[in-house]
């Protein structure tokens with residue numbers, strides 16, 4: 001398995017197991033299945049609500065010698081209700097307790113959005129604007145966490161180029177990773193070039209186009225990625241599956257990728273995508289499919305009277321969202 005190699009020589013395997021929407025009761029087996037198959041990268045987040053069960057699976061895997069802690073890369077994410085500087089370390093400690101770990105390999109600011117502790121905003125005044133808790137303050141908390149060795153690397157998720165540039169201006173510690181939605185319908189070439197230029201790694205989430213794709217694409221003229229004729233055609237040439245093509249396309253672009261599955265066959269199939277080698281011609285075919293279409297479009301942060309809009313979230317004027 002290829003790795004992305006950090007400045008201190010730490011290695012993040014390019015292919016990891018995603019756990020967003022992996023339900024309690026399913027994720028324990030999924031993580032063990034993945035580790036047994038050879039996955040060495042698990043992507044988690046506090047808000048997924050399944051970290052305790054993942055922690056049980058990790059504990060079992062370490063106990064039984066399936067894998068050593070030092071050989072598996074574990075990422076988690078700071079939730080939006082803990083953006084104040086002094087709230088970051090307690091939130092990370094809570095995640096570590098749930099995962100039954102002493103440290104994370106990577107901790108990310110999940111969204112550039114803040115809200116009150118103990119809430120999931122349902123009314124506008126539960127949001128907190130970035131003027132009140134600036135991202136620079138949250139980032140100071142992340143730097144504190146790294147200095148205390150609670151995590152080896154820090155980064156962000158769902159950040160725009162503008163927000164990355166601002167971070168690089170306000171802090172000497174730059175984010176090492178930006179985890180964003182990336183797939184052939186949302187290729188974000190400008191972001192890829194920017195991150196390559198500044199040595200920031202990108203991790204592709206929802207590389208298969210999310211579990212909601214069927215519903216979301218129902219009112220569009222295009223089909224879902226997994227059913228796209230070009231993807232199916234490329235897959236047939238390598239005797240592999242459309243999902244494997246999508247995963248390998250992400251790896252070939254130099255990003256890491258975290259397809260979610262709780263199904264043993266698909267967990268295996270996705271892992272074996274690392275073995276597919278797409279030709280330049282096939283990469284070019286897939287590169288033509290960009291629609292600048294976000295499935296995880298952030299509309300859940302947008303509320304009349306609240307400080308967040310799609311424009312100030314993504315820092316783009318023209319955004320094709322799915323609704």
Ligand code: A2P
Pocket residue numbers: 018205206207208209210211226241243244258259260261262263266267269270
């Ligand atoms: P399941 O967990 O039942 O396998 P994404 O990572 O892009 O958000 O996609 C996740 C969705 O894709 C989940 O619904 C997952 O379901 C499904 N999925 C994962 N791997 C594959 C695969 N190899 N082929 C088809 N669907 C897949």
